[in-house]
Amino acid sequence: MEPAPIPATDATVTRPGRRRVLRWLGGLTVVSTVAMVVTPVLGFLVPTRSGRAVAGGKVLVATTADIPAGGGKVVAMGSAPAIVVNTEQGLRAYSAICTHLGCVVAWNDLIGAIQCPCHDGRFNPASGAVISGPPPAPLPPLNVTVEGDQIFLSEA
Ligand code: FES
Numbered sequence: 001m002e003p004a005p006i007p008a009t010d011a012t013v014t015r016p017g018r019r020r021v022l023r024w025l026g027g028l029t030v031v032s033t034v035a036m037v038v039t040p041v042l043g044f045l046v047p048t049r050s051g052r053a054v055a056g057g058k059v060l061v062a063t064t065a066d067i068p069a070g071g072g073k074v075v076a077m078g079s080a081p082a083i084v085v086n087t088e089q090g091l092r093a094y095s096a097i098c099t100h101l102g103c104v105v106a107w108n109d110l111i112g113a114i115q116c117p118c119h120d121g122r123f124n125p126a127s128g129a130v131i132s133g134p135p136p137a138p139l140p141p142l143n144v145t146v147e148g149d150q151i152f153l154s155e156a
Contacts, residue, residue, distance in 0.1 A: 058145060058152035065149065067091070072107025072114065072125060077153050082142055083107060083114055084151060085125040091146065093153050094128045094139035105139070114139065 061075035062084060072085035074096050081096035081104045094114070096105050103118035113131060114123040121133030128139035143154045 057154045059154065060150055061153050062151045063149045064146065064151060067151070070112070071109065074104065074106055075153075077142065082153055083139070084144065084153070085114065087126045089126050091144045091151065092126060092128070093142040093144045094123070095142065096139075098135055099130075099137040099139065100133070100135040 059077050061077055061082065062073060067073050067084050067086045069086050072083055074081055074083050076082075082093055083096040083105060084091060084093045085107060097103075098105050098116040098118065098121055100116065100119060100121050103116050105114050105116045105121075105123065107125075108115040111122070112125070114125055114128075115121070116123075116133065116135065119134050121135040122131040123129065123135070123139050124131055128141055130136075130138055141156045143156050145152045145154070
């Protein structure tokens, strides 16, 4: 004698619907994971609008009123920090990333030099050369151009 067929219950009737929902959620999880991985990679490879230079590769960073004689200021050159100093020889600009361990340097009015806050590395404002401290190399220079009262920087 054969066993009687098991009658369909509500649970067996709704199982394909649950599987479909679980598959859909699984697919959504895969798509979300891929998006979380791809988005930062694309953000790194494609520069943002704020990181783009204007025509000629120049980036407007400040006005001459922002950096008086004998002063200096860290500015944003796109997404990278730069430092502009107003020396006796004129405006000079360098990457503001310390060549020791990558801290952002700053202008120090008291010592009249560019100083790294991390290990007290000091740089000559007129040349970017290391004056003292652990930095192994000078700050990389940037080109400075002034148009009217606007200061532009570009890669050297
Ligand atoms: S990171 Fe600048 S002196 Fe060490």
